[in-house]
Amino acid sequence: MFSLRLLLSLIMLVGIVLTVTFSSILSTRDAMHEVEELFDAQMVQTAKMLEQFYVEHLTEAQLAQLLQQPSLFHVADSKIETFAEQSNPVTLSYEHKLSFQLLSSSGQLLAYSDSTGEQQLTNFTQGYDIHRIDDELWHVYSFFSSPHQVWIVTAQRDDVRQELVSLIISNTWRSPLMITPIMVFFMxxxxxxxxxxxxxxxxHLANRSAQDLTPINFTLPTELASTQKALNSYLLRISETMIRERRFSADAAHELKTPLAIIKLHSDGLSDVLSSQTPEIQQTTLPYIEAIGEGVNRISHTVEQLLLLSRVDAIEALNKTDCKLQDVIENVINQLVHIIADYEWYIVVPKDMTINADPFYIELVLKNIIENACKYSPIESLITITVTQDEQQTMICVLDQGKGMSDEEISLAKNRFYRVDENASHGAGLGLSICQHIISLHHGELTFSKVEPHGLNVCIVLPHAQI
Known part of the structure; x- marks a missing residue:
C-alpha cells in the first residue's frame, strides 16, 4: 500500500532537486572556468600594461640603475582578506595578494612588489605556471618583451580565485536551498x-451502507470520470445479481412450501394408518416415518429462514420508535416459553430503559440469539440476559454456558449458510446472518466473545435511545 499523493510529491521533489543540482554543478563548472580565464586575462593585461607604460620609458641609464638597485613597489597591508570586507579608493581588496616582477634577460631583478619579495617567480618560460611561495599557491604569467629584453612577470594568489568561485557557488546554491522548502510546501x-x-x-464509499448499491453521482475530475463510470457499472451488476439471488431464494422457498406441506400431510396419514397395524409393523416402519417428519421440519425451517432473509434483504426503511426494553424481552420470552423451561435464567433489565429501534425486528434478533443459547447449552445451565446503557449506546448481552466458539468460528459466524457444526441436524446457518443484517440497518453492531472456561457472550450494540 502506498500513497499516490506522497509518491507524486516525492517524484516532483526529486525532479526539482536533481534539476537544481545539475544546473548548479554546470553553473559552478562554468563559473570556475570563466574565473580562471578572467584572472589569466587580467595577468596578461597587467603584463602588457607594464611593458607599455613602464618598460618602454626606461632609459639606458635607468635600466643600469635598476640593475644596481632594483625598484621596490610597496603595497600596504590593508588587512582585507575577503570580498565581503569593505575597501576604499586608497586601500583596495586583494592588493597585497597581487604581485609583479621585472627581470633582465639574464635573470637579474629590476623591479618587484613586496607581496612576494625578491624570490624569483618565473622559470623564464613564457606562459602560465604555478609556484608555491611561503606556503601560498601563486598563479604566475611570464612574458618576455623582445624589444626591451625584459621579462615581465605578473602573479596572483590562488585564494583570490578560490574565494570568488566560493562566492559564486554559494550564491548558486543559496537560492535553491531557500526556495526548495517553499516548493515542497506548495507541492x-x-x-x-x-x-x-x-x-x-x-x-463517500466508506460511509455507504452495505445495502446501498445506487450509482455514484457527484462531480469528479475528468481523470476520475472513467473510474466513477466503471464503479457505477460494477455496482449495477452487483445489484442485479443480488436481486436475482433474492428473487430465486424467495421463489424457491415459496415453491418448496407446497410439496413440503404435502409430504408432511402424507407422513401424518401414514402415521394414522400405522396406528392400526401390528406392533411388529409399527416398530419396523415408525423410524422411517419419524425420519421423514424430522427432515420435513428441518427443510421447512430452512424455507422459513430463506423467506425471512428475502424479506429482510428487501427492507428499505425501518419503522423505528422508542420502545421499552423490558417489554421487548418479555415478548421474546413469552414466544419461547416452550424451550426456556429447561434452563435457569438470570435477567437484568433496568426499568423504563428504552431504545430507538424497530420492535418487530429487534424481537426477531433477540429470539434467534436466545434460541441459539438454549440450543448450544447444557440442560439446566444458567443463561444470563443483561442490559447496560451509557451516553452513546445500549448493550443487550446474552451469556450462556455452552461449548462456545473459537476465534475462527466467531469470524465466520455471521456469514450466510455457515454452521459451527456441519454435521448437526439443526439450523441452516442463516439466523446470525439475518440478525447481523437487521442490526446493521439499525446502525449497530453484533459482537461475539468467548467466556472462560466455557460459554459465549453475544451482545447487541445499538445507538443510544432518542428521548
Missing part, C-alpha cells in the same frame, strides 16, 4: 487539492 498543498476528489470518493 504538498497542491497535491492535497488535486487529490481532494479522490478523498471525497473514498469517504
Amino acid at each position: 504538498l498543498v497542491l497535491t492535497y487539492f488535486l487529490f481532494k476528489p479522490v478523498k471525497l470518493l473514498e469517504r
